[in-house]
Amino acid sequence: MESRDRDSLLFACNEMHDWYKKNIDKIRNNSFVFNVESHENNIEQLSKCIKTIEENPDWFFAPASSPEHFSGDRKKMIFISHSTRDSQYVEILVDLLRKTGFTEDNLFCSSYPGYGIPLGKNIYSFLKDCFTDYELHVLFVISESNYYSSPASLNEMGAAWVKGRKQFQFFCQG
Numbered sequence: 001m002e003s004r005d006r007d008s009l010l011f012a013c014n015e016m017h018d019w020y021k022k023n024i025d026k027i028r029n030n031s032f033v034f035n036v037e038s039h040e041n042n043i044e045q046l047s048k049c050i051k052t053i054e055e056n057p058d059w060f061f062a063p064a065s066s067p068e069h070f071s072g073d074r075k076k077m078i079f080i081s082h083s084t085r086d087s088q089y090v091e092i093l094v095d096l097l098r099k100t101g102f103t104e105d106n107l108f109c110s111s112y113p114g115y116g117i118p119l120g121k122n123i124y125s126f127l128k129d130c131f132t133d134y135e136l137h138v139l140f141v142i143s144e145s146n147y148y149s150s151p152a153s154l155n156e157m158g159a160a161w162v163k164g165r166k167q168f169q170f171f172c173q174g
Contacts, residue, residue, distance in 0.1 A: 006053060010050065010054070013046055017043065017047065017050060020039065020043045024043065074133070074135040075105075075133075075134055075135065076106060076136075077108060077130065077135070077137070078102065078106065078108070078138075079108045079109075079130060079137070079138045080109040081138055081139065081140050081153055082111070082140070082141035083143070083146035083153050084110075084150075085143075085150075086143050086146050089141055089143070089170075089172045090109060090111055090112065093139070094109050127159070131160075137167075138156070138160040138165050139168050139169075140167065140170065141170045143172045
């Protein structure tokens with residue numbers, strides 16, 4: 001409910017409503033249930049919730065997994081995902097981005113000095129925080145012979161996919 005994901009909330013309410021409708025007779029006839037009225041009230045309340053959700057789609061955000069679901073106060077960052085064996089390509093890309101105004105505050109590239117993991121930070125915790133705390137745009141620098149043989153690169157690709165982050169691919173010979 002906190003994410004205001006309409007589809008998930010509607011699904012959950014419908015599932016609970018259907019469960020109650022299927023089981024209300026068992027509830028009424030169960031000698032251990034002393035508050036049958038509250039269960040009948042739950043069916044009514046769920047019906048009202050479902051109707052309200054269906055009639056007011058503008059009250060809700062996009063699903064949390066969609067790329068559009070970012071809080072307006074999240075800082076944007078570009079994350080360059082690559083195999084360390086392709087650092088020579090990435091260096092050119094970072095130099096270009098720096099010349100267009102990107103800084104270490106909005107660009108992350110682990111193999112470029114000053115744009116990687118801060119001193120004393122755990123790489124996995126830092127990357128997890130990047131995927132959680134930033135509106136992350138992921139640039140994949142892919143050479144078939146290196147990127148797909150790197151477990152770390154594949155993990156980054158999977159995280160970007162699971163978190164629904166915007167993604168761009170740069171293919172290079174390698």
